[in-house]
Amino acid sequence: MSAKARPLIDPARCTGCGRCVAACAPHVLWLEAADPRGWGSKRAVLHDPSGCTGCADCLRVCPFDAVAMRRAPEQPLSAANAAAPPAAPAPGRSPPH
Template identity: 60%
Template sequence: MSTAPRKALPAIDTDRCTGCGWCIAVCPPHVLSLQVQGPHSWGPKRSKLHDEPGCTGCALCAVRCPFDAIRMVRTTGHATTP
């Protein structure tokens, strides 16, 4: 079974992201996560797209972000199948 072509991927501005987690909560394929910034295992967390091939490009994360930290960036290829 093939997947539909993906038109865009989320690009997260880590300077604007507060790590609130709203984008993660609304992501249907669960491809976003909070990750600690820096070399330590503690500290500020920011949202990250950890599974690019699994992203559907639905843009719910960008719509839900209250800090305008996520913008959708057009892609040129198609989604890959696992």
């Protein structure tokens, strides 16, 4: 299964206009300010990559070419699953060959 393309925001080109945020139907793009109180310049940020549908509406509405769609590499379900050794067979059973 291939990964969905997700928006990659170029902070050098993003002006914080909010058009991509307004176009985002699943509401996974947000405007984020440099100052924690919300003051100052803002930039679009993908806050929920798993909720992104890959529709690219954000890319289409950005007048500053700050959005590019990129496929993220597949990640394991969890780091614990990736590092866990195989389970031992039940007593009285031989391991599969």
